[in-house]
Amino acid sequence: MYRIPLAKPDLTGNEEKYVMEAIRSSWISSLGPYVQRFEQEFAALCGTREAISVCNGTVALHLALLALDVRPGDEVLVPSLTYIATANAVRYVGAEPVFVDVDPKTWCIDPQRIEASITRRTKGVIPVHLYGHPADMDAVNHIAGVHGLWVVEDAAEAHLALYKGQPVGGLSDIATFSFYGNKAFTSGEGGAVTVNNPHLALRLRTLRGQGMDPQRRYYFPVTGYNFRLTNVACALLCAQLERRDHILSRRRHIFDAYNGLLSGVPGIGFQPVAPWAEPVQWLYSITVDEKEYGHSRDDLMRLLAEEGIETRPFFMSLHKLPPFREESSRREEHLPVTDLLSETGMNLPTFTELSDSAIESICSVIRRNAQRS
Ligand SMILES: Cc1ncc(COP(=O)(O)O)c(C=O)c1O
Structure with a gap:
């Protein structure tokens, strides 16, 4: 035990009250009013059409790559200076992470080094907003546009950071967030995906919930996953966002x-x-x-x-x-x-x-x- 720890969650607002409300209402799984409330509030804060809660930031990345149909044999460009989850998620879908150096001016992926790493197999790039600082998204998006690549922002560490006045989360095809206990806003374990494209949003929601068709209960058009976050965790997140x-x-x-x-x-x-x-x-x-x-x-x-x-x-x-x-x-x-x-x-x-x-x-x-x- 350290006299001064590295990080500590701040749970001094309505966290206890909202969690108790969730427990007393018996809505403790992934259905319940706090899930919807959190998703709406977080989407509004990120300026995106939708926010989709998931059980952690690693799963958020995995889900994004599944939704983008990344497959074995594909290559995905990632900075080498990031948490291992960024690259692990690429491996989960059978693809290969290709590492790009970071820019000394941002500590995030160096846009000038991206092009040299693109091959015929490259499908996308994951800029990471490292230690709270946004990556140079205009430059990344420009190169991605020229080469027909998708872009996923890994915003796990950068909730509500601004790039040219715009919040991270809505600056690319999909963005992913972590609400792990050491993050600025936390639910202990937790994550979210933000997205503007309605087709991608539907695919993300479907894959998150075992592949079930949101319009037709217990009909499963695709193989999906259980990546859902609980109403209890979303209760914590609602209290965190309030403050x-x-x-x-x-x-x-x-x-x-x-x-x-x-x-x-x-x-x-x-x-x-x-x-x-x-x-x-x-x-x-x-x-x-x-x-x-x-x-x-x-x-x-x-x-x-x-x-x-x-x-x-x-x-x-x-x-x-x-x-x-x-x-x-x-x-x-x-x-x-x-x-x-x-x-x-x-x-x-x-x-x-x-x-x-x-x-x-x-x-x-x-x-x-x-x-x-
Ligand atoms: C850059 C980055 N990506 C992804 C993750 C994974 O998030 P989680 O720990 O919630 O799975 C983290 C970590 O916490 C992170 O720092």
Whole structure:
């Protein structure tokens, strides 16, 4: 147990009340008023025609790929700097993830590197809005349009982030979200898919519910899945969304406090923000330049852990992990920006109840150890 954990859900609003209402009403499965309410509210917030709740963000990606009819032998372009779920989902449908480097200006997929990875088998691209920062969607959509590819936004970490003033979720064919316990809005486990195209929406809903025809109960035109989310989880999400302004403003405050206290520390680098982006403040991120700072990223994580402070290293380069490295080296993938960030980046505690004094104590450990080996 850490004195200061990395993340903690904020359940101090109507969460308990709504969950109790769901329990008392006995609507605890995936039918119930909170499911519909959450789906309507989330779609409105994302500016999309529909939001479809699912049991987690991994399933959301899997469902999106099933709806787009991705098949064995297809290739899907994904950034190598992301959570493994992005690439795992591609494998679930028998396709192959092809890894693309990230842009040092956004830490998201580098649009300039996409074209070189397109082959005859490429069917689509999954830009990930990493650590709350949107990917450069106009550039990604343009390349995808030229080559006839679909685009799925992996917005698991970026609820309500804005790209050129528009919320993520409605910037491509389908977008996917996670509501895991460490996310800005959470139901413990949970996810959603957002979509504008009504045909895709129908296909997503049908596949989510065992393939049942929404107009004809117990008639199953296709093989589907049970990917539904419960009314209890949606009750939590409705309560979370009600307090979105408070949750997001607390998170902005925490980021501002870290920025102020860490600026000027030698060797500490910050998450870039593109001029067109309004990121959502998910996990505060820094990079550690060992030569300038005097300790490696891993040393700094250990020093913080000794003080009871939990941190997290950036995602490991996916193309170097056992499930993917063989195929990646066969394709001679060389992804230096991803490799550098994954070796030097770390996330600091970020949650609404994190106090100013806790932020000061975290930053004082980081400052105190600068250039002291
Ligand atoms: C970028 C990204 N994609 C997908 C997921 C998967 O979401 P979940 O953990 O809800 O399955 C996550 C993680 O939480 C994520 O960070």
